[in-house]
Amino acid sequence: MKDIPVHQLKERVNTGLEIWHFVAGEVLDEEDTLGAHRDDHYIFFVVEKGTASLMIDFHELSFQGSSLYYILPGQVHHRIRSEVAHGWFIAIDAMLIAPDYRNVFETQLLLQQPFLLSEVQLKQCNDVLCLLQAKYLEDEPGPFYLPVVHSLLQSFVGMAASCYSGAGGLQFAMSRPVQLAHQFKKLLAENIRQIKSPSAYASMLNVSETYLNEALKKATGLSVSYWIQQEVMLEAKRLLFYSQMSIKEIAHNLGYMDHTYFSRIFKKSEGNTPLLFRVNYRK
Template sequence: MKSIPVDQLQNKTSAGLQIKVFGPGDRQQYEREIAHRDDHYIFFVLTNGSGQLMVDLQDIVVVAGQLYYILPSQVHYRIKTDGAEGWFLAVDTSIIAPDLKAVFENVLNVQLPLTLKDYELKQYSKLLTLLHEEFIARQHDEYYRLVIHALAQSFLAMAASSYQSVDIIGSKHTRPVELVRQFKILLGAHSHIVKSPSAYASRLNVSTGYLNEAVKKVTGSTVSYWIQQEIFSEAKRLLFYSDADVKEIAHKLGYSDYAYFIRLFRKAAGVSPLKFRMLNSKA
């Protein structure tokens, strides 16, 4: 069975992170990239030009002065670049503190590029320049990993702060927002086995009604909607990027009755799984 390839950071570096400066002259920008997942986080800061990506079947355009990141679970590939210049940072999940992960994984849809203020862009550029210099120069230093990890963690904290500052309801510390963040983390980890709102509410030690009210207040949609979105987003990824048959996909997502899975998919997507695959064929 053809599966979605996973790009592993350990195959490129033993340092736990990788940083690159990219520009329009880089040949890699013009090479075709296949759809894949990473086992690590990726961050971009663009200083000039623009780039277009496909992330979980959504077009994302990043322009100069913006920060963007890709989560380990997301299927993505580069579509094109137009004079893109900036920074690329790949970071092992073990380096990112849980409270920072909670910020990056907070969004229930695909995250959007974040426009930085001029002074923020300068600060990011200074820090990434230093990280890049130390990443290259200190490779044989006794404290190499400590130095580059400390600098990377400073970047991660700044990035989390930047994204946190544009919280969708403007109140970062309210109970509903924190509850939705916890729900999102649980959903990402357990959607293939836990499919009822009451089960998520139980794990979060709240009533089903309270969880649903909080999720609807913060996101505009119900708990059931987001459970289905998580399940069928993964189903669409597998249909689009792998050659697994519908029964295999249903089983992977926790449905032993694949006919029932087909009915649910049709209700969520408007077409059957096979029709979705045909309509979205890359051929």
């Protein structure tokens, strides 16, 4: 059976961000019409007016005007149907989502629900996204281009997290695999520098390594080892971008005494050496 494809943001952009404004009546090119797939990044939608719908993890969701929604890395979905809607699409590398914000987004229920924005919240989101897009699309990016783009992006993500941090209400009961996946991801974020063994996480969760792997595959479509590697790379990219630590110091910080080994696994995962990643992102 053919696997569900995983689309990687780094194959489309090198800024960790993709943003566009869509309007009613737009017809997508055939090559852009995607079937069921997963993404390795976050996707946010702001539907300003009109209606739209989205099939995600076997649930059909409908959006009215003034709605905010997001898709987590690993969730199976189809392209949003927005032929009669106006709004925003924003794809964001998980590296650029601060841990506190990730905690809000990733500890929602099995299927996060659209958030209805007030008139003030919608205007604030639209103002920030207009400014972000204008800066993002500059023909001749000047000094500090990426830091400014990422700062504007953080403003939007922070507003989205603020909306969802106060949103509650059980809409869908979580299955045992989904509960276990959430517990695993929380442990992983807290212990990734010291613990990288699938069996160690299984022991901490009082389940067998086989069961944990089966649960993760059922809930996310991906293995325990995959999520451990993703978390390591995510933390590595954050340190490369935000800190002044050397490659050797970052390797040690992440629990690798051999920094050359760390550089090899980073290049295998990301397609670039840690140094090239830092240079490219700090242009």
